Amino acid sequence: MTAKIKLNAQSGGGSISINAPSSAGSDTDLLDTSGNLSLTGNCKVGTITDTSGNNSSTTEQIFQGRARVWWNYNQDGSPAAIRDSYRVSSITDNATGKYTVNFQDTLTDPCGAVSASFDADAFNTSYSDVATPYISNTACQVITPNMEGVPYGGLHDCDYGYGVIFSDD
Amino acid sequence: MANSDKRFIYTNDDGSISIVCPADNTELTLDQIKAKDCPNGKTVYTVDKSDIPTDRTFRDAWTYTE
Numbered sequence: 001m002t003a004k005i006k007l008n009a010q011s012g013g014g015s016i017s018i019n020a021p022s023s024a025g026s027d028t029d030l031l032d033t034s035g036n037l038s039l040t041g042n043c044k045v046g047t048i049t050d051t052s053g054n055n056s057s058t059t060e061q062i063f064q065g066r067a068r069v070w071w072n073y074n075q076d077g078s079p080a081a082i083r084d085s086y087r088v089s090s091i092t093d094n095a096t097g098k099y100t101v102n103f104q105d106t107l108t109d110p111c112g113a114v115s116a117s118f119d120a121d122a123f124n125t126s127y128s129d130v131a132t133p134y135i136s137n138t139a140c141q142v143i144t145p146n147m148e149g150v151p152y153g154g155l156h157d158c159d160y161g162y163g164v165i166f167s168d169d
Numbered sequence: 170m171a172n173s174d175k176r177f178i179y180t181n182d183d184g185s186i187s188i189v190c191p192a193d194n195t196e197l198t199l200d201q202i203k204a205k206d207c208p209n210g211k212t213v214y215t216v217d218k219s220d221i222p223t224d225r226t227f228r229d230a231w232t233y234t235e
Contacts, residue, residue: 078223081173085192090177090206093188096228102206104195157225 068110069103069165075116075144076157094141097155101140101163110135112165116144116158129158140165174218177203178233179211186233188221 023033031037049056071085080093092100103110112135118127128147133140140163145153172191180186191202199215207213214233222231 076225078225079176079218079221080188080190080225081218082190082192085194087195088192089195089197089202090189090191092206093190093228094181095185095187096225102189102202104192104197157228 064168065166067112067164068105068107068167069101069112069140069163071101071161071163073099073101073161073163074159075099075161076159080157095155096157097144099142099161101142103138103140103165106137107165107167108137108169110137110165110167112140112163114140114142114161114163116142116162117160118146118156118158120159127156131158131161131163133163135165172199172202175199176216176218176221177207178214178216179207180233184232185229186231 030039045059047056047058048062067086069085069087071088071091072083073085073091074081074083075093075097080091080099082088082091085091087104088101089104090102092102094100112133114131114133115129116131117129118124122129126148128149129144130147131142131144133142135141142161142163143155144158144161146156147153149156171193172195173193175191177189177191178186179189189202189206191199195202197205203213203215214235
């Protein structure tokens with residue numbers, strides 16, 4: 001049986017208090033003895049705040065500010081490989097210093113940023129770790145030129161390629 | 170078998186090759202990734218990751234034949 005608690009808005013609304021149980025039991029899954037709330041279904045809320053009612057975020061703000069896609073790519077691996085990713089279907093090694101991140105989903109008006117480090121030393125002055133993207137609805141093309149090398153701006157592979165993408169949907 | 174144990178290879182119009190590394194953290198299958206991320210009208214080869222050379226010194230000169 002599904003139980004529902006409903007507030008009558010005509011009487012001015014109100015609040016529901018759920019007291020933490022004094023001891024754990026099989027029928028206290030919703031709230032544990034420390035006051036932690038557990039929900040197994042969807043939670044429909046408008047705004048989330050901290051326990052003092054401050055630092056509020058609407059669900060829209062959270063959604064808009066949440067990365068839709070991110071990746072950590074070893075462009076110079078043996079072979080090139082994805083270390084970890086989120087909502088990436090694949091990464092294409094196009095050539096030296098060129099790769100394409102293919103998104104699992106089609107995005108609307110995506111934007112984002114990419115970066116690269118030639119090796120495990122961001123302070124290595126032999127290399128200027130530059131990455132430049134073009135982001136479409138379905139993929140992100142990245143080039144990684146070495147702005148310290150000869151020829152200047154020549155493409156090279158980096159051990160660490162990172163990227164995050166945001167979108168409206 | 171993880172998705173990333175495989176690679177898809179196709180030859181570009183300029184004679185170079187592209188190598189697609191499928192992601193593991195995805196809801197898509199290898200076949201779905203191949204269909205979505207490899208170009209239509211080109212022959213796409215599926216190979217083991219271990220078939221890819223580990224020395225990338227001459228990466229832009231790589232070609233692929235079965």
